[in-house]
Every structure is written in C-alpha cells, then in structure tokens.
Amino acid sequence: MGTVVDAAIKDANGSLPSHKKVTVVFVLGGPGSGKGTQCANIVEHFGYTHLSAGDLLRAEIKSGSENGTMIQNMIKEGKIVPSEVTIRLLQRAIQESGNDKFLIDGFPRNEENRAAFESVTGIVPEFVLFFDCSEEEMERRLLSRNQGREDDNIDTIRKRFKVFLESSLPVIDYYDSKGKVRKIDATKPIEEVFETVKALFTPLSDKVI
Ligand code: UDP
Numbered sequence: 001m002g003t004v005v006d007a008a009i010k011d012a013n014g015s016l017p018s019h020k021k022v023t024v025v026f027v028l029g030g031p032g033s034g035k036g037t038q039c040a041n042i043v044e045h046f047g048y049t050h051l052s053a054g055d056l057l058r059a060e061i062k063s064g065s066e067n068g069t070m071i072q073n074m075i076k077e078g079k080i081v082p083s084e085v086t087i088r089l090l091q092r093a094i095q096e097s098g099n100d101k102f103l104i105d106g107f108p109r110n111e112e113n114r115a116a117f118e119s120v121t122g123i124v125p126e127f128v129l130f131f132d133c134s135e136e137e138m139e140r141r142l143l144s145r146n147q148g149r150e151d152d153n154i155d156t157i158r159k160r161f162k163v164f165l166e167s168s169l170p171v172i173d174y175y176d177s178k179g180k181v182r183k184i185d186a187t188k189p190i191e192e193v194f195e196t197v198k199a200l201f202t203p204l205s206d207k208v209i
C-alpha cells in the first residue's frame, strides 16, 4: 500500500499535504437513504462544506480525465472505485476549500477506503452519521428521483444494495466499535430526519441559529 499512498499524495498537489486542522464528519447510508438531501440542510445551517464522493467521481468522468471510462464502468456496475482515485479527489477538494469543516458523503465505502484515507490524510472523523433506511424505501426513492443517473436502474440498484451490505456496513461496524456512529432513522420524512440531525450538530456549532 506504500506506493498507492505516495502516489495519491503526489498526484493531489505535487508535494506533501498541508496540515491544516480540519473537522470531518462521514455521512454514510445505503443508496437512496437521503445523504445528499440532508447534507444540503447541514451546509445551510451549520456552514460545513459538502463533499460527495459520488459527485466528485461523476465530475471526474465529465472532465474527460484519463480515468473517466474506468470510473464510469465501475459506477454502472455499482462497484467501488479504487481508493487512490477517490482519495485524491477528496484531498484536492479539502485543500482547495477555504473551509475547515467537511461532510464527506458516501465515503468510505469499504474497509480499504477507510484505512487508506486515514493513512494518507491523517484525518480521523469527528463522528459518523449513519442514515438507516429500509431497502424497500431506498429502492422507491432511487426509482423515482429522475436525476438522469446511469446507476438508478433496478439492475444496478440491486448491485449497489449488495455492495453496501457486504462492504460498507463493516465500515459502520468499525466506527461503531469506536463509539463514533450516530444512527438516524432515515425512513422518516425529510423534515423529521433533519430535526434529529440538527440535534447532533448543534453542540459542535459555534453559531447560534
Ligand atoms: N462510488 C465509489 N466510491 C465512493 C463513492 C461512490 O466507487 O467513494 C461509486 C460507486 O460505484 C457508487 C456510485 O459511485 O455506487 C454512486 O455513489 P453515490 O454516493 O453518488 O450514490 P449513492 O449510492 O449514495 O446513492
């Protein structure tokens, strides 16, 4: 893994990463559990910068990057893109931002993502927001959201659910064993979910709302 780590650092900024002190909250949950929707609310109320790993990967495809075709094929199959690619994009977004607090949405998706991110960036999350939602409800949301995403079809959705159960839940278990998971019932309506989310962020906030 040493090679992967060195390459990720060099490719991101051509030198060692800066050591600005950052607060990171990982936002995890199955596809369609409401991560993106709730992140937008958190940004508005608490001044975080929202970094969606999926959005960064989709932007990378659009930019015509040499990895674009590989990323596109993996997303179509619901597979997890190699860590060094995703970490480089996240690292660059963190470094380019003027902010010092970030919501990282949809990452880490497996144990290897998690371990590589921690060792490359040295960042340990403040806590992990876990949106717990039934597959039935997630499937309904994904099939009705019409965002023109190539992976919001029933075949890919099934694959994404399987990857979530097999690869992403162990990451949540890992952080749970460290007492870092804040589990939210995400089957409820958006406003109700946000009430619960708000209560978790308020003690961290230096802004009165
Ligand atoms: N993806 C990935 N690594 C990440 C985040 C996303 O490989 O860290 C890929 C993966 O193929 C996933 C797709 O991007 O199925 C869409 O991810 P996103 O988080 O946008 O969607 P969600 O599954 O949360 O609806």
Ligand code: MG
Residues within 6 Å of the ligand: 035, 036, 052, 054, 106
């Ligand atoms: Mg999303």
